[in-house]
Amino acid sequence: xxxxxxxxxxxxxxxxxxxxxxxxxxxxxxxxxxxxxxxxxxxxxxxxxxxxxxxxxxxxxxxxxxxxxxxxxxxxxxxxxxxxxxxxxxxxxxxxxxxxxxxxxxxxxxxxxxxxxxxxxxxxxxxxxxxxxxxxxxxxxxxxxxxxxxxxxxxxxxxxxxxxxxxxxxxxxxxxxxxxxxxxxxxxxxxxxxxxxxxxxxxxxxxxxxxxxxxxxxxxxxxxxxxxxxxxxxxxxxxxxxxxxxxxxxxxxxxxxxxxxxxxxxxxxxxxxxxxxxxxxxxxxxxxxxxxxxxxxxxxxxxxxxxxxxxxxxxxxxxx
Amino acid sequence: xxxxxxxxxxxxxxxxxxxxxxxxxxxxxxxxxxxxxxxxxxxxxxxxxxxxxxxxxxxxxxxxxxxxxxxxxxxxxxxxxxxxxxxxxxxxxxxxxxxxxxxxxxxxxxxxxxxxxxxxxxxxxxxxxxxxxxxxxxxxxxxxxxxxxxxxxxxxxxxxxxxxxxxxxxxxxxxxxxxxxxxxxxxxxxxxxxxxxxxxxxxxxxxxxxxxxxxxxxxxxxxxxxxxxxxxxxxxxxxxxxxxxxxxxxxxxxxxxxxxxxxxxxxxxxxxxxxxxxxxxxxxxxxxxxxxxxxxxxxxxxxxxxxxxxxxxxxxxxxx
Numbered sequence: 001x002x003x004x005x006x007x008x009x010x011x012x013x014x015x016x017x018x019x020x021x022x023x024x025x026x027x028x029x030x031x032x033x034x035x036x037x038x039x040x041x042x043x044x045x046x047x048x049x050x051x052x053x054x055x056x057x058x059x060x061x062x063x064x065x066x067x068x069x070x071x072x073x074x075x076x077x078x079x080x081x082x083x084x085x086x087x088x089x090x091x092x093x094x095x096x097x098x099x100x101x102x103x104x105x106x107x108x109x110x111x112x113x114x115x116x117x118x119x120x121x122x123x124x125x126x127x128x129x130x131x132x133x134x135x136x137x138x139x140x141x142x143x144x145x146x147x148x149x150x151x152x153x154x155x156x157x158x159x160x161x162x163x164x165x166x167x168x169x170x171x172x173x174x175x176x177x178x179x180x181x182x183x184x185x186x187x188x189x190x191x192x193x194x195x196x197x198x199x200x201x202x203x204x205x206x207x208x209x210x211x212x213x214x215x216x217x218x219x220x221x222x223x224x225x226x227x228x229x230x231x232x233x234x235x236x237x238x239x240x241x242x243x244x245x246x247x248x249x250x251x252x253x254x255x256x257x258x259x260x261x262x263x264x265x266x267x268x269x270x271x272x273x274x275x276x277x278x279x280x281x282x283x284x285x286x287x288x289x290x291x292x293x294x295x296x297x298x299x300x301x302x303x304x305x306x307x308x309x310x311x312x313x314x315x316x317x318x319x320x
Numbered sequence: 321x322x323x324x325x326x327x328x329x330x331x332x333x334x335x336x337x338x339x340x341x342x343x344x345x346x347x348x349x350x351x352x353x354x355x356x357x358x359x360x361x362x363x364x365x366x367x368x369x370x371x372x373x374x375x376x377x378x379x380x381x382x383x384x385x386x387x388x389x390x391x392x393x394x395x396x397x398x399x400x401x402x403x404x405x406x407x408x409x410x411x412x413x414x415x416x417x418x419x420x421x422x423x424x425x426x427x428x429x430x431x432x433x434x435x436x437x438x439x440x441x442x443x444x445x446x447x448x449x450x451x452x453x454x455x456x457x458x459x460x461x462x463x464x465x466x467x468x469x470x471x472x473x474x475x476x477x478x479x480x481x482x483x484x485x486x487x488x489x490x491x492x493x494x495x496x497x498x499x500x501x502x503x504x505x506x507x508x509x510x511x512x513x514x515x516x517x518x519x520x521x522x523x524x525x526x527x528x529x530x531x532x533x534x535x536x537x538x539x540x541x542x543x544x545x546x547x548x549x550x551x552x553x554x555x556x557x558x559x560x561x562x563x564x565x566x567x568x569x570x571x572x573x574x575x576x577x578x579x580x581x582x583x584x585x586x587x588x589x590x591x592x593x594x595x596x597x598x599x600x601x602x603x604x605x606x607x608x609x610x611x612x613x614x615x616x617x618x619x620x621x622x623x624x625x626x627x628x629x630x631x632x633x634x635x636x637x638x639x640x
Contacts (some may be wrong), residue, residue, distance in 0.1 A: 166486045166499075167513035173500040180496035181488075190596045193487035198595060199572040204331070210527055217522070252519040275518060276510040 001129060001174070003139045007122050010108055011040065011143060012223055014085045015021045018072060020050040022091035022097050024239075027161030027196065029078035030055060031154035032110070032132040034064040036087065038154075039136075039145035048072060050205040056239055061195040062157060063150040071103070090132040091123055093117040102107060110135055112162075115291050133158025137178050149186030156187035157196065166293060170277050174193055207236035211244050211259065221249030223317055224307055225260040225268075238263060245271045256316050260305060268308050271298045284315050321449060323459045327442050331360065331430055331463060334405045338392060340419050342411035344559075346459065347369050347481030349377060349410040351474035352430070352452040354384040356407065358474075359456075368392060372418045376559050381515040382477060392422070395413055410452040412445055413437040430455055431481075434602060435611050453478025457498055469506030476507035477516065485513055487616060489596050517563075523632035527556035531579065537594035541636055542568035543629055545580040545588075549563040555587040556576070558583060565591045575638050580625060588628050591618045604635050 011017075019037055021029035037047040049067040059065060084105035092111040094100040100191070101267035112129040129135050133155045140147060147155075159179055163171050166179075183189060200208075210230045216223045226241060238261055245259035257273045270288070272281035274295050281297040288311075290299025301308045331337075339357055341349035349371070357367040369387040370448075379385060398454055404425035412431040414420040429440035432449040434469075449455050453475045460467060467475075483491050503509060520528075536543045546561060557575045558581060565579035577593045590608070592601035593614050601617040610619025621628045 021422075093343075164513075166509055167517070169510035171503070171509035176496045176500035176503065178491040181499070183491070183493045183496065189486055189488035189491035193484075194595055195486070198570050200570045202571060202573070205535075205568075205571055209529070209532055248454045248525075250518050251518045251522060251525055253522070254518075275514055 001126065001135065002299060003135070004122070004124050006137070007108055007110075007124050010085075010106065010122055011045075011087075011139075014045075014106070016046045016268070017087050018050055018104070019083045019089060020097045021089045022096040023098055025051050025053060025055070025090075026167075026242075028133050028158040029060060030068070030165045031064060031158030032136045033089045034062060034067055035133070035140065035151045035154040036089065036110075037067055038064055038148065038151050039140040039143060042145050042148075043143065047053050048099075050099070054141060054181050055108045056160070058195065058199045059157075061191075061199075063153055066227075068204050072099075079213065088120060089136075092123070093119050108202075110139070113291075114293065115286070118207045120204075129137065130161035130168070130172065130175050131159045133162070133177055134175060137182070147185045149180070152182040152185035152187040153192065153296070156182040156189070157192050160192055160199045164303075166195075171186070173187050183227055201236070201240070203234045203236040204240040207234040207240055208244060210234065212247060213289070215248055217251075217254070217272050218313055220253055220255040221313060222251065223258040223260070223312075224257070225305060228262045228264070231262075236301050238269065241271075242292070245273045248274050249275060255320070256281060256284075258309075258312055260308060263300075264306050267300070268305065269298065269300050270312065272296070279316065281320055284312070284319055287315050288312075321446065321455060321458050323455070323462050324444050325327060325440070325590075326506045327428055327430075327444050327445045327459070328462055330405075330416055330426065331407075331459075333578075334365075334426070336366045337405045338370055338424070339407045339409060341409045341532050342416040342419055343373045343376070345379075345410075346562075347379060347509075348451045349455050350379050350382060350385065350388070351476075351478030351481075352456045353396035353409045353476040354382060354387055355453070355460065355478070356409065356456050357387055357464070357469045358384055358468065358471050359460040359463060362465050362468075363463065370417075370419070378519045379477075381511075381519075381555065383473055383504055392419075403601040407458075408440060413439050424543075430459070433611070434613065435606070450488070450492065450495050451482035453482070454495060454498055457502070459625040467502070467505045472502040472507040473512065476502040476509070477512050480512055481516060485516075495531065505549040512589045519558070521560070523554045527551070527554040528564060528567070529558060530554065531561070532567055535568055536572070537571075538633055539576040540637050540640075541633060542571065542574045542579070543578040544577070546567060546582065548582045548584070551582075554563060561591075565593045569595060570594050575603075575640070576601060578629075578632055580628060582625070583620075586624050587620070587622050588625065589620050590632065591616065591626070592616070599636065599640055603630075604639055607635050608632075 019035045037049045055065045086104040086107040088109045092109045107120045108122040111125045114127045116125045245257045248257040259271045261269045273283045280294045282292045285299045287296035290300035325407045341353045357369045373387045406424040406427040408429045427440045428442040431445045434447045436445045531544045565577045568577040579591045581589045594601045600614045602612045605617035605619045608619035
């Protein structure tokens with residue numbers, strides 16, 4: 001995995017960057033952005049790290065997470081006239097970061113998602129990479145910056161989240177070796193795994209139990225759902241449902257797991273999960289205007305629960 | 321990690337081996353035993369692979385699992401007069417494998433458990449090794465045998481199970497690099513993870529929900545339990561409860577998770593889990609006559625549930 005020369009040239013030549021990641025940022029978006037910011041600043045550059053949404057509470061263990069701002073204009077680190085260069089992280093479309101109204105002198109895209117759009121002056125989009133964090137790892141080394149303990153923790157987290165800590169089919173020898181280097185550089189695997197997987201509030205845990213109790217099985221499709229009522233009863237929020245659709249996938253008979261979350265009346269956010277080389281749920285999500293990866297994707301739908309469920313079951317059956 | 325010379329000498333010199341693993345074998349015991357059997361046979365040796373207990377259903381994806389026999393005497397591969405050499409795997413005491421009544425000309429022990437006992441003519445006990453499977457990996461290479469695709473799948477599984485697929489504090493750069501080599505040799509990380517974590521029966525899943533619904537929290541200690549009645553209602557078995565105590569550990573406030581399983585009236589099998597560098601549950605299990613690892617241990621107790629629970633809570637508070 002080799003960063004393109006024009007990207008290296010761009011990063012070396014320019015001095016001020018806005019690093020922006022997609023909305024609802026996950027560990028890969030966050031860790032990759034922070035690590036790149038740290039590396040560029042160690043080379044004497046200035047960066048603003050932007051996300052429209054706040055860093056989720058359970059990612060606040062990431063060293064340097066306070067670099068994130070949700071307001072480019074008000075950022076204390078912002079020198080308006082100087083910063084004109086965008087680096088878009090873990091997505092490849094300005095709209096995914098909700099920065100489509102801003103102007104940039106120049107823009108680079110670093111991403112590993114499959115559905116690539118036509119944005120960016122310089123594009124490094126590698127759907128074969130398990131995580132944007134792995135690309136940033138090679139980029140930082142190519143730039144000649146040190147992989148510090150803080151950078152290592154961010155990149156290891158990015159990789160861990162997007163490979164399901166080495167459980168998904170994107171777990172290559174390369175990703176394991178890069179992770180070994182990151183551990184040597186100071187990343188702590190159990191501390192990171194604990195923070196990713198074992199920092200649940202009891203509200204979140206109670207919501208999970210409620211969601212799992214709704215489990216319906218349609219042959220090889222598992223459907224769970226969370227109602228507005230359940231959110232109210234438990235005090236948990238929509239961000240707390242991350243990973244919920246992974247649980248029914250534990251069942252041997254299940255090939256696709258779908259979680260429907262009621263975000264308002266007759267409006268659902270749907271997350272899909274599939275196993276290994278099985279059904280490509282990104283294709284199914286795209287049929288409903290969403291997107292994602294082969295084994296993890298999502299979309300939104302305005303409908304009542306039963307109609308939304310039937311539409312999904314039909315789509316899965318037609319795809320399988 | 322270097323195998324002792326006397327062990328290499330023993331394996332090279334002798335021609336017939338009984339490879340025995342501990343009762344209630346887990347992925348490390350199974351994968352290590354099968355891999356060593358395959359490697360020794362590739363060098364022209366004869367082996368019997370023994371465990372008193374059957375290979376659990378969900379480990380039958382391991383290539384070569386049919387090598388396991390639960391009867392040394394009746395084994396069709398057994399040539400009674402020739403086989404006198406024992407290799408004890410993933411435990412260090414004949415009683416843990418329930419072979420204490422058998423006689424062996426010579427015996428070797430390969431294990432990574434902390435509480436070492438005085439058994440075996442040749443001992444290779446390395447509590448710093450994350451898994452016995454990692455030791456077998458180096459042993460096979462030192463013997464000059466090929467790491468075939470089948471051996472790689474067994475060793476990767478052994479390592480994955482004992483490191484929580486690289487989530488526990490025993491995840492070292494060394495274990496990640498060895499795993500990279502095993503993937504290159506043909507181990508399939510997502511296929512293995514699916515088989516370890518995603519082959520649940522619906523009976524097992526329903527039992528998990530019942531168990532989690534019993535959750536009681538005593539400050540930083542989570543207690544769940546499974547009654548004989550729950551086993552009956554769901555049709556799930558005691559082996560199905562493996563991993564159950566890991567779930568309450570997801571809660572940020574929890575430092576120790578204990579699962580009590582009723583195996584008969586007033587007789588409980590208790591599994592303990594703790595986080596990272598926190599409480600050493602092996603020490604607590606030892607207080608009740610059991611044992612295990614720092615973050616995963618267990619014991620049995622004859623008592624009613626409430627008294628057993630109180631005794632544990634007291635022991636944890638005194639240790640912490």
